[in-house]
Amino acid sequence: MKKTFVNLEQLQEITQKHPTPFHLYDEKGIRENARRLKKAFEWNKGFKEYFAVKATPNPTIMNILREEGCGVDCSSLTELMLSEAVGFNGHEIMFSSNVTPVEDFKYAKKMDAIINFDDITHIDYFNNIAEMPETICCRYNPGGDFKISNAIMDKPGEAKYGFTRSQLTEGFIKLKNLGVKHFGLHAFLASNTTTNEYYPELARILFKTAVELNRETGAHISFINLSGGVGIPYRPEQNPADIMAIGEGVRQAYDEVLVPAGMDDVAIYTELGRFMLGPYGCLVTTAIHEKHIHKEYIGLDACAANLMRPAMYGAYHHITVMGKENLPCDHKYDITGGLCENNDKFAIDRMLPKIDVGDLIVIHDTGAHGFAMGYNYNGKLRSAEVLLKEDGSTELIRRAETPADYFATLNFTDFMKKNLF
Numbered sequence: 001m002k003k004t005f006v007n008l009e010q011l012q013e014i015t016q017k018h019p020t021p022f023h024l025y026d027e028k029g030i031r032e033n034a035r036r037l038k039k040a041f042e043w044n045k046g047f048k049e050y051f052a053v054k055a056t057p058n059p060t061i062m063n064i065l066r067e068e069g070c071g072v073d074c075s076s077l078t079e080l081m082l083s084e085a086v087g088f089n090g091h092e093i094m095f096s097s098n099v100t101p102v103e104d105f106k107y108a109k110k111m112d113a114i115i116n117f118d119d120i121t122h123i124d125y126f127n128n129i130a131e132m133p134e135t136i137c138c139r140y141n142p143g144g145d146f147k148i149s150n151a152i153m154d155k156p157g158e159a160k161y162g163f164t165r166s167q168l169t170e171g172f173i174k175l176k177n178l179g180v181k182h183f184g185l186h187a188f189l190a191s192n193t194t195t196n197e198y199y200p201e202l203a204r205i206l207f208k209t210a211v212e213l214n215r216e217t218g219a220h221i222s223f224i225n226l227s228g229g230v231g232i233p234y235r236p237e238q239n240p241a242d243i244m245a246i247g248e249g250v251r252q253a254y255d256e257v258l259v260p261a262g263m264d265d266v267a268i269y270t271e272l273g274r275f276m277l278g279p280y281g282c283l284v285t286t287a288i289h290e291k292h293i294h295k296e297y298i299g300l301d302a303c304a305a306n307l308m309r310p311a312m313y314g315a316y317h318h319i320t321v322m323g324k325e326n327l328p329c330d331h332k333y334d335i336t337g338g339l340c341e342n343n344d345k346f347a348i349d350r351m352l353p354k355i356d357v358g359d360l361i362v363i364h365d366t367g368a369h370g371f372a373m374g375y376n377y378n379g380k381l382r383s384a385e386v387l388l389k390e391d392g393s394t395e396l397i398r399r400a401e402t403p404a405d406y407f408a409t410l411n412f413t414d415f416m417k418k419n420l421f
């Protein structure tokens, strides 16, 4: 059974202060998990996690991870600015972007972030606008299917990212000639994996490629960036990834491939997002309508604009009816939001206890790629974000949007101000 990190009593108290809907984050869970990751890779001297900002772009959350020793992985100008505001700088920032505009590259260079090129043409593109840094990372796309023991995990051959294998050699030579002294190698080959084999398998590919590139080009490889992709158990029957086993699997590949090649000073970097935050956030909502037509519907005060994954990918998010955890799941519901889109359903044909209007409904595992993917369709406003601190108190870490926020970019704001507010 999947459990919420707050109980009904706590939530009733929290909702007195913070009206639903809001995303609630669990500071204790975030910190403990970050420490487990660090422990799993403590065998590697240079290990660093660069938290993927896109997963949860909130400065309070980013600062908690900073206190736990993490850097940040950014992919846009505003993510860089946000990171700068939190106090990240220099090589605490990885810039893993694609289709990168000039101003983003310039800003990353100004901050001395580690730049991770997505394409061989980006070398000249960058060189024309800024001086090439001494440290550069390149993203690898091996193409084809990415398999683990014959099961297809993902299809890199269909992915827009990265250099081909021969482009890596050509790119490294080119970069060396432009003065680059330290190289990183990055790849992201499968998303939301819960098998413990993904990182070790990916590491083996990158380690072998790093040894080849070192032999071919003489480049000094200073780090391997395993990127994101370690998943979380969204479904109650799934097992969580065992981060200690994953760290150990990567260590074995390191000892088998890099150490014999004399490359035992290579640092391991990760850019995890989902794994760092996913389970430590939830969307707290209230049932505001029940509807009985051809199916049974429960309407919430949140919608797909607050959590897009179910509508976008048909993703499963577990749902708990607070206070009814031990009642039989003998009612079949579609749990919906109020968008004028029939895919605005958090769950379809979900067996749950009988829901009454006014019940607090918690949607699990929204800590990563939850609030962050929010949007304003139908004029729906983005919700607040609240932090449950280690001492049990709460802090509003982002207020909810108001209509004024929604209208702020229009050029008849003065009219709106005069007439509506």
Ligand SMILES: *Cc1c(COP(=O)(O)O)cnc(C)c1O
Binding pocket: 052, 054, 055, 073, 096, 188, 191, 192, 227, 228, 229, 230, 271, 272, 273, 274, 275, 368
């Ligand atoms: C999205 C992304 C990540 C984080 O992915 P998760 O699945 O959340 O771990 C890391 N690196 C890059 C380049 C990404 O695009």
